[in-house]
Amino acid sequence: MSKILIRGAKVLGGEPQDVLIDGETIAAIGTGLSGGEGGPGADGDAPATVIDAEGRMVLLPGLVDLHTHLREPGREDSETVLTGTRAAAVGGYTAVHAMANTFPVADTAGVVEQVWRLGKESGYCDVQPVGAVTVGLEGKQLAELGAMADSAAQVRVFSDDGKCVDDAVIMRRALEYVKAFDGVVAQHAQEPRLTEGAQMNEGTVSGELGLTGWPAVAEESIIARDILLAAHVGSRVHICHLSTAGSVELVRWAKSKGWDVTAEVTPHHLLLTDELVRTYNPVYKVNPPLRTEADVLALREALADGTIDCVATDHAPHPHEDKDCEWAAAAMGMVGLETALSVVQHTMVDTGLLDWAGVADRMSARPAVIGRLAGHGRPLAAGEPANLVLLDPAYRGVVNPAGFASRSRNTPYEGRELPGRVFATFLRGQATVMDGKLT
Amino acid sequence: MKRHLISAADLSRDDALLVLDTAEEMARVADRPIKKLPTLRGRTVVNLFFEDSTRTRISFEAAAKRLSADVINFSAKGSSVSKGESLKDTALTLEAMGADAVVIRHGSSGAPHRLATSGWINGSVVNAGDGTHEHPTQALLDAFTMRRHLSGVGRDLEGRRITIVGDILHSRVARSNVLLLNTLGAHVTLVAPPTLLPIGVEQWPCEVSYDLDAVLARTDALMMLRVQSERMNAAFFPTEREYTRRYGLDGLRMAVLPEHAIVMHPGPMNRGMEITAEVADSPRCTVVEQVANGVSTRMAVLYLLLGGSEPAIATTSATAVPVATAPANGATTAARTEESK
Ligand SMILES: [Zn+2]
Numbered sequence: 001m002s003k004i005l006i007r008g009a010k011v012l013g014g015e016p017q018d019v020l021i022d023g024e025t026i027a028a029i030g031t032g033l034s035g036g037e038g039g040p041g042a043d044g045d046a047p048a049t050v051i052d053a054e055g056r057m058v059l060l061p062g063l064v065d066l067h068t069h070l071r072e073p074g075r076e077d078s079e080t081v082l083t084g085t086r087a088a089a090v091g092g093y094t095a096v097h098a099m100a101n102t103f104p105v106a107d108t109a110g111v112v113e114q115v116w117r118l119g120k121e122s123g124y125c126d127v128q129p130v131g132a133v134t135v136g137l138e139g140k141q142l143a144e145l146g147a148m149a150d151s152a153a154q155v156r157v158f159s160d161d162g163k164c165v166d167d168a169v170i171m172r173r174a175l176e177y178v179k180a181f182d183g184v185v186a187q188h189a190q191e192p193r194l195t196e197g198a199q200m201n202e203g204t205v206s207g208e209l210g211l212t213g214w215p216a217v218a219e220e221s222i223i224a225r226d227i228l229l230a231a232h233v234g235s236r237v238h239i240c241h242l243s244t245a246g247s248v249e250l251v252r253w254a255k256s257k258g259w260d261v262t263a264e265v266t267p268h269h270l271l272l273t274d275e276l277v278r279t280y281n282p283v284y285k286v287n288p289p290l291r292t293e294a295d296v297l298a299l300r301e302a303l304a305d306g307t308i309d310c311v312a313t314d315h316a317p318h319p320h321e322d323k324d325c326e327w328a329a330a331a332m333g334m335v336g337l338e339t340a341l342s343v344v345q346h347t348m349v350d351t352g353l354l355d356w357a358g359v360a361d362r363m364s365a366r367p368a369v370i371g372r373l374a375g376h377g378r379p380l381a382a383g384e385p386a387n388l389v390l391l392d393p394a395y396r397g398v399v400n401p402a403g404f405a406s407r408s409r410n411t412p413y414e415g416r417e418l419p420g421r422v423f424a425t426f427l428r429g430q431a432t433v434m435d436g437k438l439t
Numbered sequence: 440m441k442r443h444l445i446s447a448a449d450l451s452r453d454d455a456l457l458v459l460d461t462a463e464e465m466a467r468v469a470d471r472p473i474k475k476l477p478t479l480r481g482r483t484v485v486n487l488f489f490e491d492s493t494r495t496r497i498s499f500e501a502a503a504k505r506l507s508a509d510v511i512n513f514s515a516k517g518s519s520v521s522k523g524e525s526l527k528d529t530a531l532t533l534e535a536m537g538a539d540a541v542v543i544r545h546g547s548s549g550a551p552h553r554l555a556t557s558g559w560i561n562g563s564v565v566n567a568g569d570g571t572h573e574h575p576t577q578a579l580l581d582a583f584t585m586r587r588h589l590s591g592v593g594r595d596l597e598g599r600r601i602t603i604v605g606d607i608l609h610s611r612v613a614r615s616n617v618l619l620l621n622t623l624g625a626h627v628t629l630v631a632p633p634t635l636l637p638i639g640v641e642q643w644p645c646e647v648s649y650d651l652d653a654v655l656a657r658t659d660a661l662m663m664l665r666v667q668s669e670r671m672n673a674a675f676f677p678t679e680r681e682y683t684r685r686y687g688l689d690g691l692r693m694a695v696l697p698e699h700a701i702v703m704h705p706g707p708m709n710r711g712m713e714i715t716a717e718v719a720d721s722p723r724c725t726v727v728e729q730v731a732n733g734v735s736t737r738m739a740v741l742y743l744l745l746g747g748s749e750p751a752i753a754t755t756s757a758t759a760v761p762v763a764t765a766p767a768n769g770a771t772t773a774a775r776t777e778e779s780k
Contacts, residue, residue, distance in 0.1 A: 281553075324527055325525050327553065
């Protein structure tokens with residue numbers, strides 16, 4: 001493998017530096033690098049590829065997503081491991097956690113190994129399968145968590161995402177059981193009785209639109225319970241797609257107690273509000289639902305101060321016909337891998353809430369730690385694996401889903417101008433994206 | 440007027456008065472021996488009903504036929520719709536049939552909005568009730584009825600006190616009425632147990648009370664909404680008996696109303712639940728009148744959305760009644776002005 005020299009990149013948003021990649025690792029970071037540093041490459045001293053970052057582009061560790069729906073096996077009409085990982089690479093990701101709500105459900109060592117293997121074959125980013133907490137996501141009987149942990153996929157994150165583990169005893173047992181292999185239960189917090197038939201956030205807008213409300217308390221009551229359960233059994237719990245100001249308060253309180261509670265927020269909950277539902281356009285239908293402006297601001301603040309640990313996309317591809325219908329009949333979810341970094345730049349960086357080092361922490365380092373994912377989310381230093389994303393924050397573009405690498409187009413940002421563009425993504429030194437295009 | 444009627448909020452005060460005044464013209468036609476006008480000859484109105492509602496469908500059907508439109512009834516029951524055909528494919532079928540207006544009743548809130556804004560059809564969309572969202576022609580016929588009793592033809596409802604009682608949470612009638620009555624200057628009070636009021640109702644342009652007896656004496660029109668007893672199973676109220684005791688209208692409560700006050704109901708009534716037979720059959724109850732007014736109001740809506748330049752009432756007939764409040768030409772000019780906004 002030959003060397004790659006990136007000239008004049010703002011490493012973690014700092015002063016421009018040169019970064020030399022040799023094989024699968026970062027060989028050197030400094031100024032005035034020639035490419036000869038760290039010994040000759042496979043084809044001589046000079047790097048085969050030189051990328052000019054023009055003192056403008058920002059270099060971050062490759063992004064890590066804790067929450068991706070790759071849909072394979074079972075719903076290959078909306079996404080496959082291959083198309084999903086291509087979309088991830090375009091978005092600057094080098095690792096994604098594939099959610100377990102596939103058909104069949106990823107509740108056995110066999111299914112998680114299948115997904116893991118498909119990820120290896122794709123070559124666009126690492127795929128770390130998430131295992132189901134309960135058999136068939138039914139919430140009744142624990143899945144063979146140990147077998148999935150011991151499998152080739154080495155599952156550490158377990159989630160019934162899409163469904164809430166609402167039975168308090170099952171949740172307690174799961175939290176206890178995963179301690180044996182340093183696992184974590186990622187909870188989709190949604191009290192089922194309070195959300196029967198729910199269509200959107202319960203508030204002023206739902207009242208006017210006559211759509212069944214999805215109260216914040218349905219999320220917060222489960223989070224409060226699970227925080228207390230995790231503390232009681234001394235395990236760690238991760239809160240998926242936290243969406244309300246009240247949930248932020250609960251997680252902040254848990255952290256102040258020193259309990260091992262982590263949380264993620266999606267890009268769309270950092271930007272969009274339930275006012276958009278007035279269009280009745282199902283592209284805005286998502287679980288958990290879009291909330292209010294006050295919630296959005298609380299989520300941004302919590303991500304900035306670290307109460308919320310990371311950004312996770314909840315990339316949820318759906319075929320066109322599942323959104324080309326009336327609101328109640330439409331599927332819930334949005335694609336997000338290819339727009340996440342732009343939305344985070346728009347809502348967190350351009351607003352001054354987070355610097356690029358902070359973005360690296362929230363979108364790479366912390367999710368990698370929560371997922372116990374080796375080789376990702378590492379510091380940018382010589383000797384570290386060359387999982388990198390080079391982005392151009394000055395770029396301005398209008399989101400055009402026709403150009404997506406994902407098989408699905410259900411983005412809420414169509415036609416919206418968003419800042420920033422991924423120029424290149426490197427997975428262990430190999431460019432998966434160059435000049436914004438898949439290699 | 441806008442091209443579609445999806446929400447009562449689509450109507451400005453002038454739009455609403457134009458519809459009500461036009462409906463008065465239409466009502467006069469109903470009194471003539473020949474009840475038909477040639478106005479919409481050659482135009483096609485489709486009644487697209489995804490939910491069973493015979494009374495609303497026949498009201499729209501009568502309205503369209505009296506304007507000489509061709510009427511196609513497309514009911515979900517026993518059709519491809521119930522076999523999983525999407526709203527989109529149904530819409531494309533109607534478009535191919537050349538529907539000039541689609542009157543849609545749908546169980547899911549927002550379906551008419553979706554039909555009007557998704558580019559599936561070119562015709563006008565009239566919301567005939569969507570989920571728990573809106574039912575704007577019901578609000579128009581209610582306002583028409585109130586105006587006749589409380590303020591007079593040609594006027595708005597400035598200062599009139601309207602009380603709406605019952606299952607506000609699930610009522611499209613209540614939502615449309617609150618919006619339209621507010622536009623027309625009325626003071627609206629909603630009365631319901633707290634469980635049957637939506638979150639955020641305090642931001643609606645109306646007042647809210649949990650106590651029916653407290654508002655009866657200052658009510659000019661009392662609208663009783665149908666309450667489904669199945670709501671009891673979801674714990675919205677403990678028993679039918681308790682609901683009736685606290686929120687039902689009987690003769691004793693009716694006696695507290697001011698002498699001029701009317702009692703309204705969108706139908707079908709649940710006798711013994713929200714309204715007793717004594718009240719339902721009393722001369723103060725306008726429920727039958729509302730049905731007749733529904734046809735006139737829906738004629739006015741279809742005429743204004745589709746009629747374009749022709750006057751509502753053919754002037755070739757020597758016996759044609761001149762328009763009382765504004766000439767028909769004036770009415771259509773107003774319609775066009777609004778359209779261009
Ligand atoms: Zn989820």
